[in-house]
Structures are given as structure tokens and as C-alpha cells.
Amino acid sequence: MSDTGSVSGSEEWMRRFHLGTGTVAGTGELTVRRGPGILAGVVCALLRLPRTAEGVPITVVVRRRPAHHGPRDDGRAVVEHWTRRIGSHRLVTTQLRTGSHGWERHGPFVLHTRTVATPGEVVVTQDRAVLGVGPLSVRLPVWSAPRVWARARAEPGEGARFHLEVRVTLPVLGSLLSYSGHLDETPA
Numbered sequence: 001m002s003d004t005g006s007v008s009g010s011e012e013w014m015r016r017f018h019l020g021t022g023t024v025a026g027t028g029e030l031t032v033r034r035g036p037g038i039l040a041g042v043v044c045a046l047l048r049l050p051r052t053a054e055g056v057p058i059t060v061v062v063r064r065r066p067a068h069h070g071p072r073d074d075g076r077a078v079v080e081h082w083t084r085r086i087g088s089h090r091l092v093t094t095q096l097r098t099g100s101h102g103w104e105r106h107g108p109f110v111l112h113t114r115t116v117a118t119p120g121e122v123v124v125t126q127d128r129a130v131l132g133v134g135p136l137s138v139r140l141p142v143w144s145a146p147r148v149w150a151r152a153r154a155e156p157g158e159g160a161r162f163h164l165e166v167r168v169t170l171p172v173l174g175s176l177l178s179y180s181g182h183l184d185e186t187p188a
Helices: 009-019 038-046
Strands: 024-034 053-066 077-086 089-098 101-106 109-118 121-133 136-139 147-154 161-170 174-186
Touching: 009 024, 009 109, 009 121, 009 147, 009 161, 009 174, 024 038, 038 174, 053 174
Parallel strands: none
Antiparallel strands: 024 053, 024 174, 053 077, 077 089, 089 101, 101 109, 109 121, 121 136, 121 147, 147 161, 161 174
16 A cells, blocks of 8 residues: 555556456566476476576466356356466466465366455465366375465555565475566556
């Protein structure tokens, strides 16, 4: 919030990006860090994740549409198609979000998340992870599940820009990938 109590441009953009119902797009720059060690490098290479680098360009487009689940649908569910390009690496995922709760598939894993927005900040935390193949799915115990955490922070006076930080960890391995930087709004 600004001194006048109104929402800043960066905070409004950050909230639309994470909790909105319309299509959004942004560009920015990141510092990317792969986890230490050979095993983290191999897993990152297999998952085609970006390499450690400074000043990595990022583009993100989130296309949204209402999700229709039948007669008891309250109209709050949104399907989000995320296209991220981090340097030369492209990651496309589909998320389903109802209010602050969401899920996103990454290969055989489905990550269930909760998004909490406070003045000037949005934090996405993982509630649970499920391993699923076809109609079979098993909730993973916390000690064996991958973990994802993300935070976006608005800065007053920065226009339509927010700062972001993301961390991905794996059991036993520890840090797999982290990145931080900023995202500026672009026409969708």
C-alpha cells in the first residue's frame, strides 16, 4: 500500500498475475542457481531446467479461462495455461485454481498449493504432492515429496513490476533450482 492507502501499480499487477481471472504476460530478468553437486546437475539436465546464470531473460504468459465442473460449480475455478521461457528453456504447465487453492502437474507429480496475498506480497506454498500415473495416485509423505515455494514482492514506485523468488527442493538431494529477479507487465 502506498502512503495514501491506495494500491500501487506494482501491487495491482502482482495480484492480477497470481490471483486474477484474465490473461496476463510479463518479461523480466532472473538470476538462476542450480543446486550444488553432480546429482542436482543431472536431475536439472534431465528435467531440462535452466543452467546457473545471471541476467537470464524470462517471459511468462498465463492464459486463463473459467473451469466448468458441473452443476455444483460456483464459478470460481479457473484453468491457467502457463508458458514460461527462462533463457532458452521453455516450460509449459496447466494449473487449476479455485480462489487461493491450486494444483499443477509436473510430469508424474501433481503439486497442490495455497496462495496467500498480503499488502505488498504474494506467497505460494505447497500443501502436498501427489504421484499420479493414469487413474492411480498416491499422496507422498512430506519426507519424500518435492517442495516448491515462491514469493512475489511489490515495490511502490516501480510501475507495473514485482520482484520474485522461487525455490525447488528434492528429498535427500536438497536444493534443485532457485531463481530470483523481476517481472514487468507486457501486453497479453
